[in-house]
Amino acid sequence: MLRIAISACLFGERVRYNGGHRRDDALLDAWRGIVEWVPVCPEAECGMGTPREPVRLVRTGSRIRMLGVDSRNEVTQQMESFARGRIDALVEAGICAYVLKARSPSCGVGSTPLFDAEGNTERTGSGLFAAALVARLPDLPVAEEEGLADPHQREAFLERARAFERARTTTSPPSPPSR
Template sequence: MNREHPIKLGISRCLLGDEVRFDGGHKRDHFLVEVLGRYVEWVPVCPEVEAGLGTPREAMRLVGEPEQPRLITIRTNRDLTRPLAEFSHRRVRELEAEDLCGYVFKKDSPSCGIERVRLYNKHGMPGRAGVGVFARAFREHFPLTPIEEEGRLCDPLIRENFIERVFAYDRWRSLLSAGGTRRALVSFHTIHKYLLLAHSATHYRSLGQIVAQADRYRPKELPLRYGKLFMEALSVKATVRKHVNVLHHLVGHFKAHLDRAEKAELLSLIDDYHRGLVPLVVPMTLVKHYVARFEVPYVRDQIYLNPHPKELMLRNHV
């Protein structure tokens, strides 16, 4: 996890405690500011303020069809769709220079919500099919960049998956920056084997085919094609069953070195995790101990063992 510069993540400004909401308030998020903020550099954006709408301002809502909603002020019925859309497309182009590895949006916001934003039909009835104007522009411009809403990050599984994808995206970007050679891609694929298997064995096999048939692709096309499927794989939910399968694969690399008591203890901890009695970090800690003790380089180099800073304690939940 040692880096010359911290990973950059975009974020809705109100989540950092800036008083930029329509009512002049904020929505400071403790985890994002005090915990994750120690490992990333935030790039704050408030589309509504930066588009010149001011603070405080009249509340707005999305109206119309899901694919082409309009942004309308609630009291005066002003249509602000065009100025916010024009700003959004300009701002996402500016964000290219920031090399963002992820973005945390404010949930339910008509500008920043990424899903289930209130969308009103012509009769004034609300549904939950809306996407914020700025969030839509960002997602279209940066389709592979991990995004999430702060509300969903309260779920420990969603939180772990998002942060895991952020660090994985950073590693893939580093691969591209280094030239993305075929040899480098083989190494990249090798060290991500068990992380990928914890998410999707199907994607892992497909990625393996891309690597095996690398000569069929142009040098610049190869890492891009791989990266798209790589990020898609990590968006598939990792489950307890998949983790247990990976743990047994890891044990297979050194079980011949274990005596009967050691093997029984390790398998018992994996079973305890499978039954929901202990968090993933418990069997993982013993696996890493044996990997170091028996000097198993192939397993030692697996990103699965350390996909994100351990201080975030993302694998400590049951």
Template sequence: MNLPQVATSKPKLAISACLLGAEVRYNGGHKESRLCNRVLSEYFDFVPLCPEVAIGLGTPREPIRLVGDPAAPRAVGTVQRERDHTEALAAYGAQMAGALDDICGYIFMQQSPSCGLERVKVYQDNGRPSEPKGRGLYAEAFCARRPDLPVEEDGRLNDPILRENFITRVFAYAQWQQLLRDGLTRKTLLDFHSRYKYLLMATHPLQYKALGRLLGNLHQHDLQELAPRYFSELMAALKKCATRRTHSNTLQHLSGYLKKALSSADRQEMQQLIGQYRDGIVPLVVPLTLLKHHFRRHPHDYVATQVYLQPHPETLSLRNAL
């Protein structure tokens, strides 16, 4: 079986420069991520950015912190609080959101007052951080203008489920960008959606049905208006992490295409491995590998198009820990 290709070239990812080992932090140091710098760098072209350096703050420098209202904090110096960098960080975030039109995702430095996506401390007049916490000002401005772009914090990528989910979304984003470059038509949009059927079944089955309904009357809508809406809803659906239950259900559906081709013993083995995966005894890669083995022996044209079977390069081994 010829599985769908995840990409013909490396997708571009923006990343906080300190995560690649650049000595751009306030203390002149870095926060190198071994995962990013030594593993993911083989699969992605990184675009390193440090907003604090970009707006003119030196290295080393006085640290900044968020203060005030967690919903609309300001970024000021920790010692010289009259030094307010709020507007500069927000403006740079807006600028880069427009300039980086060829990236397929962004990995941010966690808990940073400029780059943190969540749980960033916002200090009050009593010197204590508030609850709830805030979001880095550069990241906030960037993400507000690129709501469909897959984004994640470096620390969360240590979770195998979140890591696999993020990278799946990055490759989905890259494939959509390729579709737009090749020329969007009603047929290519429907074909794209068809390829994502089982991935959506594993992540958000209700949204799969909703997206199907959205495209059901495609001929009645303006394609250039409907396509962005479809893609936004697709990316929102894929952000939901699949579970052992939803993966098992998807594997069951796919194995149904083999019921006439397999012997009774082979069908029993397939069901046993799906059950073991559902019960947490074996990782996802075990029943999935057997399933792909059977489809190589008994090819099915529709199944061969399904992104679910290979949403990212197999050598990343992302499903070995699911």
């Protein structure tokens, strides 16, 4: 089985800011018996809790900050330091790919709205957790769930995951001999 991380809300866990989920039945059904899922919710796991105030990404100069939509409470550091440890744990767990929730300020990969200080959408970028993931593991296959709706794209992604897994297991140091 391929061990693939997934945004926990896509796996059906009720971890969204409003206590809901966004279970992706088509994806989970398509890869049943092929994939061992590793669900991760960066916002719930970093201590923001569920339910919670929704957050957004705001650009201040060259810095991207994660702020509460109404309170503007900042959780940038909280998320960034959580991401470092959680990504290390995922490497340790041997994931070979990651499916991420589109447009999320934590999980989106290129589709997340970035706001200016006045609250206008400037452009799109990546969520803070996803950006840290891609920076740490640039070769790891990552995709948003919306990019995997098509069966051909799903199969191509799975091939990339298999290739990553082959490379990962052939370059891992051998286990010490048992005595």
